[in-house]
Amino acid sequence: MEIPQKLRDYIDSNRAPLPPIKDLDEPLQIDSLALVRLVAFLESDFEIQIDDEELVAENFATLRKLGELIGSKSKAPPRTVAPSPVRPSATSVREAGPPKEG
Amino acid sequence: MAMFLVRQGIKPVIIEQEVFPRFHIGESLTGETGQVLRRLGLEQTMLEKEHPIKHGVKVFGASAVNSWFIPVSKRDADWNLSLSTTWQVRRSDFDTMLLKEAEARGATVMQGTATKALLTDDGAVRGMTVRWPDGKSEDIETQIVLDCSGQATFLANQRVTGPKYLGSYDKQVAFFSQVTGAIRDSGTSGENAKDNTVIFYDKKFHWSWFIPLDKDVVSVGLVLPRADFLEKKQTPEEFFRSELYNISPEIRRRIPELKLVEKVHVIPNYSYQVRRFSGKGFLCIGDGHRFIDPIFSFGLTVTMREGEFAAPLVRAYLEGKGRDKTNPFAEHQAFCEKGIDNLEDMIDLFWEQPFAFANFVYHRYAAELTDAFAGRIYETEHQPSAAILTFRKLLKRTRDYDHEDDYSIPIGSRFHPERAALWETNSPVSTTETWMGAR
Numbered sequence: 001m002e003i004p005q006k007l008r009d010y011i012d013s014n015r016a017p018l019p020p021i022k023d024l025d026e027p028l029q030i031d032s033l034a035l036v037r038l039v040a041f042l043e044s045d046f047e048i049q050i051d052d053e054e055l056v057a058e059n060f061a062t063l064r065k066l067g068e069l070i071g072s073k074s075k076a077p078p079r080t081v082a083p084s085p086v087r088p089s090a091t092s093v094r095e096a097g098p099p100k101e102g
Numbered sequence: 103m104a105m106f107l108v109r110q111g112i113k114p115v116i117i118e119q120e121v122f123p124r125f126h127i128g129e130s131l132t133g134e135t136g137q138v139l140r141r142l143g144l145e146q147t148m149l150e151k152e153h154p155i156k157h158g159v160k161v162f163g164a165s166a167v168n169s170w171f172i173p174v175s176k177r178d179a180d181w182n183l184s185l186s187t188t189w190q191v192r193r194s195d196f197d198t199m200l201l202k203e204a205e206a207r208g209a210t211v212m213q214g215t216a217t218k219a220l221l222t223d224d225g226a227v228r229g230m231t232v233r234w235p236d237g238k239s240e241d242i243e244t245q246i247v248l249d250c251s252g253q254a255t256f257l258a259n260q261r262v263t264g265p266k267y268l269g270s271y272d273k274q275v276a277f278f279s280q281v282t283g284a285i286r287d288s289g290t291s292g293e294n295a296k297d298n299t300v301i302f303y304d305k306k307f308h309w310s311w312f313i314p315l316d317k318d319v320v321s322v323g324l325v326l327p328r329a330d331f332l333e334k335k336q337t338p339e340e341f342f343r344s345e346l347y348n349i350s351p352e353i354r355r356r357i358p359e360l361k362l363v364e365k366v367h368v369i370p371n372y373s374y375q376v377r378r379f380s381g382k383g384f385l386c387i388g389d390g391h392r393f394i395d396p397i398f399s400f401g402l403t404v405t406m407r408e409g410e411f412a413a414p415l416v417r418a419y420l421e422g423k424g425r426d427k428t429n430p431f432a433e434h435q436a437f438c439e440k441g442i443d444n445l446e447d448m449i450d451l452f453w454e455q456p457f458a459f460a461n462f463v464y465h466r467y468a469a470e471l472t473d474a475f476a477g478r479i480y481e482t483e484h485q486p487s488a489a490i491l492t493f494r495k496l497l498k499r500t501r502d503y504d505h506e507d508d509y510s511i512p513i514g515s516r517f518h519p520e521r522a523a524l525w526e527t528n529s530p531v532s533t534t535e536t537w538m539g540a541r
Contacts, residue, residue: 033168036460052466052492055458086183087468089293090170090460 003067010041011063024064033090035060042066048073103250103387104204105142106413112420113208115244117232119215122201126193127278127367129321130156130299130313130399133174133476136188138406147199153189154297154314159398159475160287161301163460166352170464171293172475181484183469186476190297192315219247219260219384226382227262245420248412249386252405253369253393255376257386264377270450271373271395274307275331277342278323280364285356286314301397302350306453309397310349312356319363324349325396328370339366372396380431385412392442395449403477404445408438411480436503441480443501444490448474451493458496462489 001024012020014037015030030038038060039050048070059069107114131139139148158173176186205211218231220241229243249257258266287294300312308330313321324346331341339362347354372393379391388405415434424430448471452459463471467489479485486494486501494500 031163031165031168033163033170033460035457036170036464039461040465052458052462052496055461056455057457060457086173086175086185086472088170088172088463088472090168090464091293 001064001067001071003063004046004070006045007042007066007070008063010038010045011066014038021063024067025062027061028063036090042070046070046073047075049076103248103409103412104209105200105207106410107416108204108208110413110417112413112417113210114204114248115210115212115242116201116204117212117214117216117230117242118201119213121213122198123194124197125364125367126197127276127321127323127369128396128399128401129193129315130159130190130311131188132399132403133176133186133188134478135403135406136174136186137176138410139189141410142203144199144203147203148189151195151199152316153191153196154316155295156188156190157185157291157295157298158293159299159301160293161303162350162352164304164350166302166350170460171298172463172472173292175472175476177473177478177483183472190299190313190315190321192319216251216256219257219262221262222383224382227257227384245383246416247384248416249379249384249390250388250405250409252389253372253374255374255386255390257384258376258379258391262381262384263379263386263391266374266376269373269375269392269394270446271307273328274325274373274395275328275368275370276323276325276372276396277331277338277366277368278311278321279339279342279362279366280315280319280321281357282318282320282361282363283357283359284312284314284320284322285358286320299399300352300356302353303456304349306456308349310346310353311396312353320357322346322353322357323396338368342366378429378435380435381429382425385416385431385434387412392439394442394446397449397452398475400445400477400479404438404442407441407477407480411437437480440501440503441485444474444479444485444487447486447490447493447497447499447501450497450499455496462492467492 003024008021011028014034015028018029021028035057039055042048043050050069054069059065104114104116139145156174158171160169160171162169174186174188175183177183201211214232214234216230217233217239219227220229220231220243222228227247229241230247231239231241233239247257249255255266257263286296287298289295297314302310302312308326310325311321311323315321324342326345330345334341334344336344343360346360373395374393376386376391379386387408389401393401412434415431418424419430429435467487470487470489473483473487474489
């Protein structure tokens with residue numbers, strides 16, 4: 001199975017400090033909140049839409065599963081999300097740094 | 103409840119068993135609970151008492167590398183969404199304030215314990231027997247009894263209501279205490295506001311809370327399957343101390359030393375549902391009839407909102423309306439059940455499919471779930487939203503409200519014994535709905 005290089009790069013960079021994935025069936029070992037970003041990445045960079053029913057951890061468990069998911073999709077217009085003045089947000093501690101003592 | 107009754111021109115009598123102030127759990131208010139307090143004219147009092155101001159809820163994932171944040175929000179009359187704040191409360195202080203305020207506004211508070219519901223020949227409630235502090239008992243006649251006894255579920259225990267079933271999370275147990283010296287975030291607003299609620303998610307049914315109560319003290323809770331506790335054969339405090347840090351490395355960072363300033367309290371089997379919780383002469387409020395799971399602080403929200411909704415209906419009942427009906431509060435009962443069903447669907451999806459849930463919160467149904475987290479869960483508030491309908495689809499669940507006994511089917515292990523295996527240590531059961539099959 002051919003896995004797009006940009007997907008490999010994305011996964012490898014998001015599971016650091018773990019080593020790059022060699023085996024397509026190796027667990028990705030990224031948590032559910034990182035998987036949220038992965039879904040957004042897939043939808044924007046591969047121009048696909050992932051259905052609600054497909055948002056199960058099994059579909060995102062390995063590179064092979066991801067490849068199958070992408071392969072089953074045809075290109076779709078970007079998902080539109082209604083604008084809102086109040087939105088939940090996600091933060092990576094690695095990006096934001098540890099909270100300071102208050 | 104009492105203050106809303108007073109606003110309707112009713113002078114209620116509160117029979118209070120406890121001597122206030124007393125310890126109570128349920129310390130984090132949602133956005134709509136804050137709005138209820140504002141509608142009661144208590145915002146200034148809350149500010150003067152310096153209850154910590156909550157801007158939202160931060161949820162850490164299992165590795166504590168990532169977190170997501172739900173801001174506290176409000177809706178205006180035109181349903182425009184905007185940021186808001188609410189409060190964290192030390193319940194001993196907060197509840198005492200509410201009781202005194204109710205009394206000041208016209209309620210009569212009597213120290214006593216309701217021991218028996220008094221019924222008419224046709225099963226309507228006509229009052230209750232109360233035991234006073236001097237040990238003497240007295241029958242009190244009243245047109246309506248509002249059961250605000252919370253988890254004590256007085257009227258359910260008296261078999262006045264329909265049966266009380268264990269709820270979805272009845273094999274869970276909560277341990278909680280208060281600590282000093284915890285490290286908070288440093289912001290003054292938004293995601294990193296210092297007094298936000300923080301939730302640490304470890305794995306299915308294993309989580310912990312962190313709720314600032316004042317400048318120094320933080321409420322800390324640990325919730326997991328009871329089987330985990332029984333397996334360790336430790337005292338509650340030993341277990342709390344040994345297991346808390348296992349939930350998330352972020353807890354150890356925030357609480358470097360576990361300096362407890364409150365004993366370790368334990369509540370097992372907190373999830374339940376009382377069927378037919380209203381009828382002639384009685385109505386149960388909030389956790390007087392149902393409680394699901396404490397994870398997103400909905401207990402006090404449901405109780406206070408149901409109190410507000412019920413007050414005008416109680417006035418109508420006292421004015422003689424609906425007395426010819428089998429259940430004068432049937433519509434209200436269904437209204438409340440539908441609201442809590444929406445909560446249950448949300449909480450169930452969080453536990454059953456955390457990956458999908460995080461996607462929905464962060465991306466697909468941000469506004470809808472901001473509403474739900476704020477406690478806007480009722481059909482008058484555009485519920486069930488597209489998010490809740492999607493949750494039902496993913497849970498393979500339908501809600502039927504055409505017949506009284508069809509809706510809000512309790513799915514606890516007493517009602518469905520086969521479900522008990524979900525809470526066994528290392529349970530092989532993947533999801534509730536898979537385990538239960540089609541209903």
